Amino acid sequence: QQPVQSPQAVILREGEDAVINCSSSKALYSVHWYRQKHGEAPVFLMILLKGGEQKGHEKISASFNEKKQQSSLYLTASQLSYSGTYFCGTVGTGSNYKLTFGKGTLLTVNP
Amino acid sequence: SQTIHQWPATLVQPVGSPLSLECTVEGTSNPNLYWYRQAAGRGLQLLFYSIGIDQISSEVPQNLSASRPQDRQFILSSKKLLLSDSGFYLCAWRAQEKGGYTFGSGTRLTVV
Numbered sequence: 001q002q003p004v005q006s007p008q009a010v011i012l013r014e015g016e017d018a019v020i021n022c023s024s025s026k027a028l029y030s031v032h033w034y035r036q037k038h039g040e041a042p043v044f045l046m047i048l049l050k051g052g053e054q055k056g057h058e059k060i061s062a063s064f065n066e067k068k069q070q071s072s073l074y075l076t077a078s079q080l081s082y083s084g085t086y087f088c089g090t091v092g093t094g095s096n097y098k099l100t101f102g103k104g105t106l107l108t109v110n111p
Numbered sequence: 112s113q114t115i116h117q118w119p120a121t122l123v124q125p126v127g128s129p130l131s132l133e134c135t136v137e138g139t140s141n142p143n144l145y146w147y148r149q150a151a152g153r154g155l156q157l158l159f160y161s162i163g164i165d166q167i168s169s170e171v172p173q174n175l176s177a178s179r180p181q182d183r184q185f186i187l188s189s190k191k192l193l194l195s196d197s198g199f200y201l202c203a204w205r206a207q208e209k210g211g212y213t214f215g216s217g218t219r220l221t222v223v
Contacts, residue, residue, distance in 0.1 A: 002154075032211055041201055042155070044211030087155065089212075097143060097162055098170070099212060103154040 001025050003090045005102035012078050012109045020073040020105045022088030031064050031071040032089040032099060035082075042087060045073075050093070075107070083109045113138035117202045117215030124222055130175075130189040132218050134202030137183065142204040144185040145212065146177055149199040161185060197222045 003024045010018050022031065030049045034042035048064035048071060060082075064071045075082055085106050089099040117134045124130060136142050146158040159177035161167045167177050174193060178186045185202060202215040 034212075041214035041217050042212075044213065047211050089155075097160055097168075098157060099145070100157060101147075101155040 001092075002100055003088055003102040005086075005088055005105050007105060008103070009106040010108070012107070014080060014109055014111055015077055016109075018075045018078060018107060020075075020086050020088075020107070022071045022073070022090070022102055024069045024090050024092075026069065026090075027093045028064075028066060028069050028090050029093045029095075030091045031062075032091070033062055033071075033073050034087045034089065034101075035084045036087065036104070037084045078107075078109045080109050080111065083107055113204075113206070113213070115202065115204055115213055115215045117218060119218055120216065121219045122221070124192050124220065126194055126222055127191045130187070130192055130196070130220070132187040132200055132202075132220075134185045134187075134215055135183055136204045139183070139204070139206055141182060142206055144179065145203040145205075146185065146187050147201045147203060147214075149201065151198070155201065159187070192222045194222050196220065 003022050006021045012018055030047055032047050033045040035045055036042040046062055048062055050066050059076045062073045085104040087101045087104045089101045091099055114137045144161045147155045148158055149155050157170045159167055159169055161179045164179050175189050200218045203212040205212050
């Protein structure tokens with residue numbers, strides 16, 4: 001079951017904040033977040049494990065609510081370099097070898 | 112340090128022709144290996160994953176197959192390509208259960 005991401009697209013001005021959400025209908029072991037620039041391979045940002053944690057990476061952080069099977073990615077004070085498509089990927093309990101990706105959120109940061 | 116190599120970068124093949132895409136990982140042993148496909152403007156679809164030599168699981172029934180002849184080598188093949196096989200093929204590896212996936216640079220396949 002593919003996780004559901006929202007919004008599908010978001011346009012920001014440099015310095016603005018954004019939140020990308022990811023939800024699953026099944027119990028999760030972990031949630032991954034990746035960013036893909038046009039024409040390139042996805043790049044790993046962070047992983048959140050079962051236990052309901054929050055992580056940060058520069059001005060990008062994420063939370064994982066395992067009870068609700070939801071994760072959110074927070075981008076603060078966005079920079080032009082943040083533009084790209086953000087994918088969440090989920091690993092279900094009992095299937096810890098398979099990462100299933102959402103359809104992605106296209107983030108555009110304008111000057 | 113660990114690196115992943117994937118080739119070729121681009122490929123144009125006629126319908127009905129065979130396919131072989133290769134992926135190798137360096138600097139690690141016994142990695143989990145994955146093949147994903149991304150159609151234009153779409154998400155990433157898991158095709159195959161392998162947790163060891165000759166241990167391959169298929170996620171989507173189709174005319175593609177995968178093999179892992181060596182610990183750090185993962186091959187995606189097809190005997191006869193279809194137009195619908197066009198896409199961006201990505202190999203990925205993961206060292207451990209709690210780690211992220213590292214993707215190769217991808218192969219852009221166009222079937223004509």
